[in-house]
Amino acid sequence: MLNSKNIDINDQFKRALDIMENSGRSVFLMGRAGTGKSTLLEYFRGITKKRTVVLAPTGVAAMNVKGQTIHSFFKFKPDITIEKVRKTSHGDATSIYKRLETIVIDEISMVRSDLLDCVDRFMRLNGNNAAEPFGGAQMVFIGDLCQLPPIVTPQESGIFGGYYKSRYFFDAKAMEGFDMEYIELEKVYRQKDTAFIELLNAFRDGKAQDRHIEAINKRYFPDYSPEGNNFTICLTTTNAMASDINERELAKIKGDPKKFTARIDGEVDEKSFPTERELFLKAGAQIMMLNNDPSGRWVNGSIGKITEILNDSIIVEFEKGGSEAVQPFSWEIFRFSFNKDTNSLSSDIVGTFTQFPMKLAWAITIHKSQGLTFDQAVIDIGGGTFAHGQLYVALSRCRTIDGIILKKKIQPRHVLTDRRIKEFIAEYQNGKSEIVCPFDEKIATIEKAIKTKRSLDIAYLKASNETVRCAIMPALIEEMEYQGKPYLGVKARCYLKQETRVFMVDRILEIRLIE
Numbered sequence: 001m002l003n004s005k006n007i008d009i010n011d012q013f014k015r016a017l018d019i020m021e022n023s024g025r026s027v028f029l030m031g032r033a034g035t036g037k038s039t040l041l042e043y044f045r046g047i048t049k050k051r052t053v054v055l056a057p058t059g060v061a062a063m064n065v066k067g068q069t070i071h072s073f074f075k076f077k078p079d080i081t082i083e084k085v086r087k088t089s090h091g092d093a094t095s096i097y098k099r100l101e102t103i104v105i106d107e108i109s110m111v112r113s114d115l116l117d118c119v120d121r122f123m124r125l126n127g128n129n130a131a132e133p134f135g136g137a138q139m140v141f142i143g144d145l146c147q148l149p150p151i152v153t154p155q156e157s158g159i160f161g162g163y164y165k166s167r168y169f170f171d172a173k174a175m176e177g178f179d180m181e182y183i184e185l186e187k188v189y190r191q192k193d194t195a196f197i198e199l200l201n202a203f204r205d206g207k208a209q210d211r212h213i214e215a216i217n218k219r220y221f222p223d224y225s226p227e228g229n230n231f232t233i234c235l236t237t238t239n240a241m242a243s244d245i246n247e248r249e250l251a252k253i254k255g256d257p258k259k260f261t262a263r264i265d266g267e268v269d270e271k272s273f274p275t276e277r278e279l280f281l282k283a284g285a286q287i288m289m290l291n292n293d294p295s296g297r298w299v300n301g302s303i304g305k306i307t308e309i310l311n312d313s314i315i316v317e318f319e320k321g322g323s324e325a326v327q328p329f330s331w332e333i334f335r336f337s338f339n340k341d342t343n344s345l346s347s348d349i350v351g352t353f354t355q356f357p358m359k360l361a362w363a364i365t366i367h368k369s370q371g372l373t374f375d376q377a378v379i380d381i382g383g384g385t386f387a388h389g390q391l392y393v394a395l396s397r398c399r400t401i402d403g404i405i406l407k408k409k410i411q412p413r414h415v416l417t418d419r420r421i422k423e424f425i426a427e428y429q430n431g432k433s434e435i436v437c438p439f440d441e442k443i444a445t446i447e448k449a450i451k452t453k454r455s456l457d458i459a460y461l462k463a464s465n466e467t468v469r470c471a472i473m474p475a476l477i478e479e480m481e482y483q484g485k486p487y488l489g490v491k492a493r494c495y496l497k498q499e500t501r502v503f504m505v506d507r508i509l510e511i512r513l514i515e
């Protein structure tokens with residue numbers, strides 16, 4: 001289990017943990033790639049005294065956080081709709097749903113609005129308070145809306161164009177008027193180079209200009225081919241591209257592959273398989289590890305090459321150096337239940353999937369790379385990107401820009417973003433700001449700072465709908481005009497940019513005097 005000595009508990013982590021553990025307020029915890037969302041969740045699970053369940057939209061995502069899928073926990077069938085949600089037969093006071101205090105949903109960016117409405121309806125019917133959203137349970141949503149979106153088939157798209165404002169969770173009917181805190185994790189741990197982080201942010205926020213595209217295209221090497229003991233992985237846009245590359249590279253190695261069949265015990269849905277039921281491997285094959293080794297010899301996403309296949313183990317040489325004997329690993333499938341004896345929720349193992357914790361990995365899809373980190377990756381977008389956030393996810397897998405190798409040049413049309421996400425963030429932050437810090441209070445604080453010649457610490461919503469925190473020294477506050485429209489502005493020295501700038505008062509989300 002993680003403890004406070006193992007992680008950097010920054011101010012945003014502290015605020016999030018305080019809300020999650022010491023209040024009943026719901027919260028949306030959003031963070032760009034590499035900001036420690038998974039680490040924060042793991043730490044919270046280790047310290048919380050609340051009756052909490054951790055859910056995710058897919059089987060693999062649920063397995064990664066030792067939780068359940070949304071469908072499994074609420075006993076939803078794949079074709080669930082709000083009309084099909086029913087009161088359970090276990091409606092007594094000891095029902096797990098009635099005793100539940102907190103519901104955590106990880107990878108919330110991939111949860112559709114209609115599914116969240118089903119969760120709300122179910123908890124109103126089976127939870128502790130039918131009159132409250134989600135039955136009165138505290139909701140903790142974790143994810144990055146600028147990464148991969150929910151999947152909606154062409155046949156279903158009509159629903160989201162008519163009944164729902166969008167497919168995203170925040171446009172569920174249950175979210176109308178729903179009060180939740182919004183915390184955006186800002187400190188990036190995966191990358192250290194500030195210029196590279198700025199470049200990634202430009203692609204994430206849909207603000208990539210010619211200079212950004214020119215900078216990333218310096219990593220364009222169309223004829224690049226891994227040689228010898230190179231551990232480079234290729235990220236592709238489709239499963240077909242990844243499979244073709246893996247099958248082609250495996251066929252280049254002499255000899256027949258050895259087959260390893262997984263052992264499956266108990267209740268394990270095929271969609272939750274963390275790797276193939278039947279693995280076909282050869283000495284010399286490049287693989288990716290799919291678990292975190294308890295002894296720390298490798299982590300989920302570590303790249304290696306098989307050097308020898310033995311009867312009960314596989315010898316793998318890792319990119320970081322050294323060889324290790326890998327034995328089969330058992331993934332546990334969990335189900336939450338209520339323990340009457342301890343008056344608490346328990347996480348019970350209902351099945352196991354045992355297989356060598358690896359998969360062929362000359363190539364994987366960008367979708368399956370989400371959450372992983374690589375030193376070097378070839379990015380092949382094939383015919384182009386087709387989902388918003390897809391390019392950003394691919395680029396942000398690498399620790400440094402020098403680790404990126406582009407098989408095709410990036411063009412402006414490949415940078416896909418969804419305007420609805422930016423609208424939601426702006427609308428929600430402005431709304432919360434007016435509640436937490438009313439307009440009149442902002443003016444009074446600014447005027448006091450000017451009178452006493454003190455600096456202000458502000459959280460400011462930029463025109464791009466990105467929130468930045470900075471210290472300013474205000475000089476004056478007055479009515480101003482931009483493109484013929486009046487607004488109340490503050491002329492101030494910005495310490496972050498080291499220049500005098502104008503800030504719109506209505507875009508100041510948080511403000512405090514610096515003592």
